[in-house]
Amino acid sequence: MSVLRDTGRGYLLSAPALALFFGLLVLPLALTLVLSFNVFDYEVGVKGGEWTLAQYANLVTDAYFYEIFLRTFWISALVTLLCVVIGVPEAYILSRMGTPWRSIFLILILTPLLISVVVRAFGWSLLLGADGLINQAIQALGGRPIKMLYTPFAVILALVHVMLPFMIIPVWTSLQKLDASAEQAALSLGATQAQVMRMVVLPQVMPGVLSGTLIVFGLSASSFAIPGLLGGRRLKMVATVVYDQYLSELNWPMGAAIAVALLLINLLVMLSWNRLVEGRYKKSLGE
Template sequence: MSRGYLLSLPALALFTGLLILPLVMTLVLSFNVFDYQVGVKADEWTLAHYLSLFSDSYFYEIFWRTFWISALVTLLCVVIGVPEAYILSRMGTPWRSIFLILILTPLLISVVVRAFGWSLLLGADGLVNQVIQALGGRPVKLLYTPFAVIIALVHVMLPFMIIPVWTSLQKLDPSAEQAALSLGASQATVMRKIVLPQVMPGVLSGTLIVFGLAASSFAIPGLLGGRRLKMVATVVYDQYLSELNWPMGATIAVVLLLVNLLIMLSWNRLVESRYKKSLGV
């Protein structure tokens, strides 16, 4: 057993140095005093940043916007990604490999590049408004709206939903569906009794990944949301680089992490309990 611990020491050291230590330093920074004249006072401590965060309705609005947009993005990814993963799992060669590559290819492109692509499509003189005007309509404001942020986030996060669901479906034997159909079960019953229980672990993994990434996303809200449509990550950026108030930025980041963890753990427990109940465990 001691040999196993020794072999795991390099991984533990890497994990501590790259994740635990930065989080601890951020937590410590959130309690430091900040003065606009002298900057961060590392030897003085305060709870003023947390009190300011929890007493200002501006921050409540930012957090509410961040989480409802993230929840909607997650829901849309489930609605689009689960059927797509099911269709992908039923494809034969070589189409399955071709479409899997098409799904994964966007991950090779920078999020910033994709955000600029959406800005070109949704801008006042973008392709979408050009089509609307060609059909006789008036230009619609799409850029710097929640719609622009949501559609771009769905585009970016969709592979993170499809892949876990598709992986779960690989464990499902197609003959089980065929046997149920041959015994008189309807397609809806097959989906509910056979396919859905197999898909739920993948859906759970996908929703956790998509929600966490969407809630902490910076590039898409920053480029497509503009200065008025703030989300938590863009506010943290402003506090660090515009206001130079690092402790306040660290405070917002810590609260975002804790709330995000609370939501994700609660969702994980809810889905797992219902999944086990459906299996009779």
């Protein structure tokens, strides 16, 4: 009886969180899924009570959407890779810092998160624009202006800037569990620094790297502000196409279908990556 009573109390205590989870996540997603099957007519709009698979058929057969999804995922993958290359060494250096420098640099890493993504996007547009500071410096040195704004370069650069803290923090958290004496022991037994990093440090930080890559990839693939402001009208990604379908075309079912497809593909990629990395991590530990 006491076990049943404790279980019931646990469900009761979890009820507010479950209600928020259902009301703010599950219900909107379910409504979006239902909307994606509605019939749409440009003369009368969404036809409630009529159902079709036309939106998903368009996604599968139209090469335009293939291009949008391919661009979105290769940009997201490249942003994730750059965040790993930059963020993991930075997290390692941060974990080896002493006080007060560790706190100072940790604050510097987290400070950009306090600034709106839109503000940061406008800041990058001021730097990368045709009359931006970078092109002004190039012209002052006698060079010709370079087109950087409204290119994949601008989107990738800004996304790396925005997403980097989401890579550094999980890796830094994993490194906090690593005993520095393990590295010293490996070095004293004749291992090189490269061997220590590969065989001692890297296996320990893989959970943090996995968490960081999943967060960065998911946020990059669904990012709207950066592609919308720095990619312009020509360099579209999935989130900007969803926006166009909802507010420009007023084709809500098509926008909902694209959003559902993005969610499902994102989940598939992330679950596959999670299984791959976890499998290699367990294999490296000899499990």
